[in-house]
Amino acid sequence: MNRFGKGLLVLALVAVVAMAFRVSWNALRDVAKATGADATAATLYPFVVDGLMALALVATLVLTGDARRFALRVLATYTLASLVLNYVHGLVPELHDRSVDWSRLADWDPANWVLVLLATSLPVGSIYFGSDLVAKVLHHRPDPTPTPAELAEISVDRSTADLGEQAELLAARVEELPARPVEPVPAVVEESEPVPVGAVAAEQPRVGRATGRLPQSARSARPVRTAEELLIEAREATAGWAVEELTAEGIRKAVRTSPAKARGLRETLRAERTTPAEPLPVSEGA
Structure with missing residues (x-):
């Protein structure tokens, strides 16, 4: 109205x-x-x-x-x-x-x-x-907090001159702030790894945040062992163990490998020790 x-x-x-x-x-x-x-x-x-x-x-x-x-x-x-x-x-x-x-x-x-x-x-x-x-x-003092209706009315009735003055005050305050030096951001170059032939991209890995290449000093000094080398090392480490002592946790600590590989080594070693040895062939002249 x-x-x-x-x-x-x-x-x-x-x-x-x-x-x-x-x-x-x-x-x-x-x-x-x-x-x-x-x-x-x-x-x-x-x-x-x-x-x-x-x-x-x-x-x-x-x-x-x-x-x-x-x-x-x-x-x-x-x-x-x-x-x-x-x-x-x-x-x-x-x-x-x-x-x-x-x-x-x-x-x-x-x-x-x-x-x-x-x-x-x-x-x-x-x-x-x-x-x-x-x-x-x-003695009544009105509430200084305006109601939503009053806020809407104030925003509608506000003149462009008032808005211009506020913009000038804001710009002056920004100019008074000390300028901070802008540090250059180092560029991160990602090396693409070769994709083996026949691989199917059914599931794309989650792209993580680029943190740069791992320095040489932080990399592990232990060389990557093959499955055969890992099995030989496990045999040597557990030569004096009983069958009941062949646990995945014990093998993992002995050869310093992952839990999954330790479980595989446990099954292999137990199978080797529980399989009976084949009897030697008897000669005809004996």
């Missing part, structure tokens, strides 16, 4: 509230006369009740948290009190005669006492609650 539509809505609300106040003013003035108020006091009495309702409504729109709930309670209490007094004014015909300045608000004495107490306590309550609401509004 644009500003013109909002303005018309506010004007319509003010007109409705003014007419409703005029209707309520007549009833509250007669009730004030019935409780012993003079002409001036009876004329000001509606402003005490309905005026505090308007003040509590404004405070409700401004305050937050517990203060806002307090303003809502005051608004609800005085609205209910004004409704009760207007209802009593409609039930008692004697209050409509302007020549009568004093009358009862109800025929039943307890009800009359309650209504008189209500009508006479509203001005005192207006002094207390009205001053408290005004103090809360004057």
